[in-house]
Amino acid sequence: TDLRVGVVGAGLMGADHIARITKRISGAIVSAVIEPDEGRGTAALQNAPGAQWFTSIEDAIAANAVDAVVIATPGKFHEPVLLPALAEKLPILCEKPLTADSASSLRVVEAEMAASDRPLIQLGFMRRFDAEYARLREIIASGEAGELLALRAVHRNPDVPETYTQDMLINDSVVHELDVIPWLAGSEIRSIEIKYMRRNPNSPERLREPILVLMELENGILVDVEMNVSIKFGYQVATEAVFSNGLARIGQANGVQTWSDGSFAKEEHRSFVTRFAAAYDVQIQRWVDAVARGTIDGPDAWHGYRVALACEAGVKAFDGGIVEVQQVERPAFYDKA
Ligand code: INS
Structure with missing residues (x-):
């Protein structure tokens, strides 16, 4: 029988996951849409035949309407959904970030270990399920392009x-x-530094960006990330890996090619x-399949906590200087997945 999934949050991502589970994922149905906003809640029901609408996770649990939950609210609202779901031992796919800061992420990890004898939370870091990211990881691990x-x-x-x-x-x-x-690199982040790029006149008043984020990994590799949220032309996520014997590039535009007016475009x-x-399709399908086996198949809550510690260093780095990331020891509990 199909896994009855409650999707919490019917914004852009939640609505997309509802449509995905209904139309493309096997072994699961959306049985509940949990969304305080009535307009969004009822709109989402259009894509989830037979689902019930609830305004809180507590109500959906009390009605025995869900076997598992997908959490797609903004990050600062994750903890109040995670805690009651963990108390019910419900399998959870939680969108990134785990929570808004490391103290609340640690509370979630502790609640998970108290509620269950194995991990219940899988985190929605979907890039790991992108075919090009997976291939780049292989190229790095195999050493085929050198160091x-x-x-x-x-x-x-x-x-x-x-x-x-x-x-x-x-x-x-x-x-x-x-x-x-x-x-990708098989090494943790040691430190983070941020430089402010020249301000984009398109940036909203309240934001100081674009930024250049510089990271040093434990193994000495340097990483630079241009983070730019006012680029206008489109959505672009790309990486170039520099090796001793070559280069690898992922995330290049691969859409339809057009020729017109003396120019060529993709x-x-x-x-x-x-x-x-x-x-996202691969991520959700693998999560549903893993839940059927009583496990998870992707990054866990402990990883979410580590990332929250790295985020904390990143936010501190807004004020200047090189900020070390706090390192923590992974509990054996998380190897049970
Ligand atoms: C979104 C989402 C996107 C990312 C955006 C973020 O919530 O996670 O993948 O590119 O910057 O705001």
């Missing part, structure tokens, strides 16, 4: 919503690089929803 010397990344958004604040450059956006860079994405659509 990895550096990673040069760009993370560009056309614009961001009104609710996007300065700390979110790190906590909501660079958080992806803080996850995926150690996964269509670029405008949103993460299309750029990472295939990765």
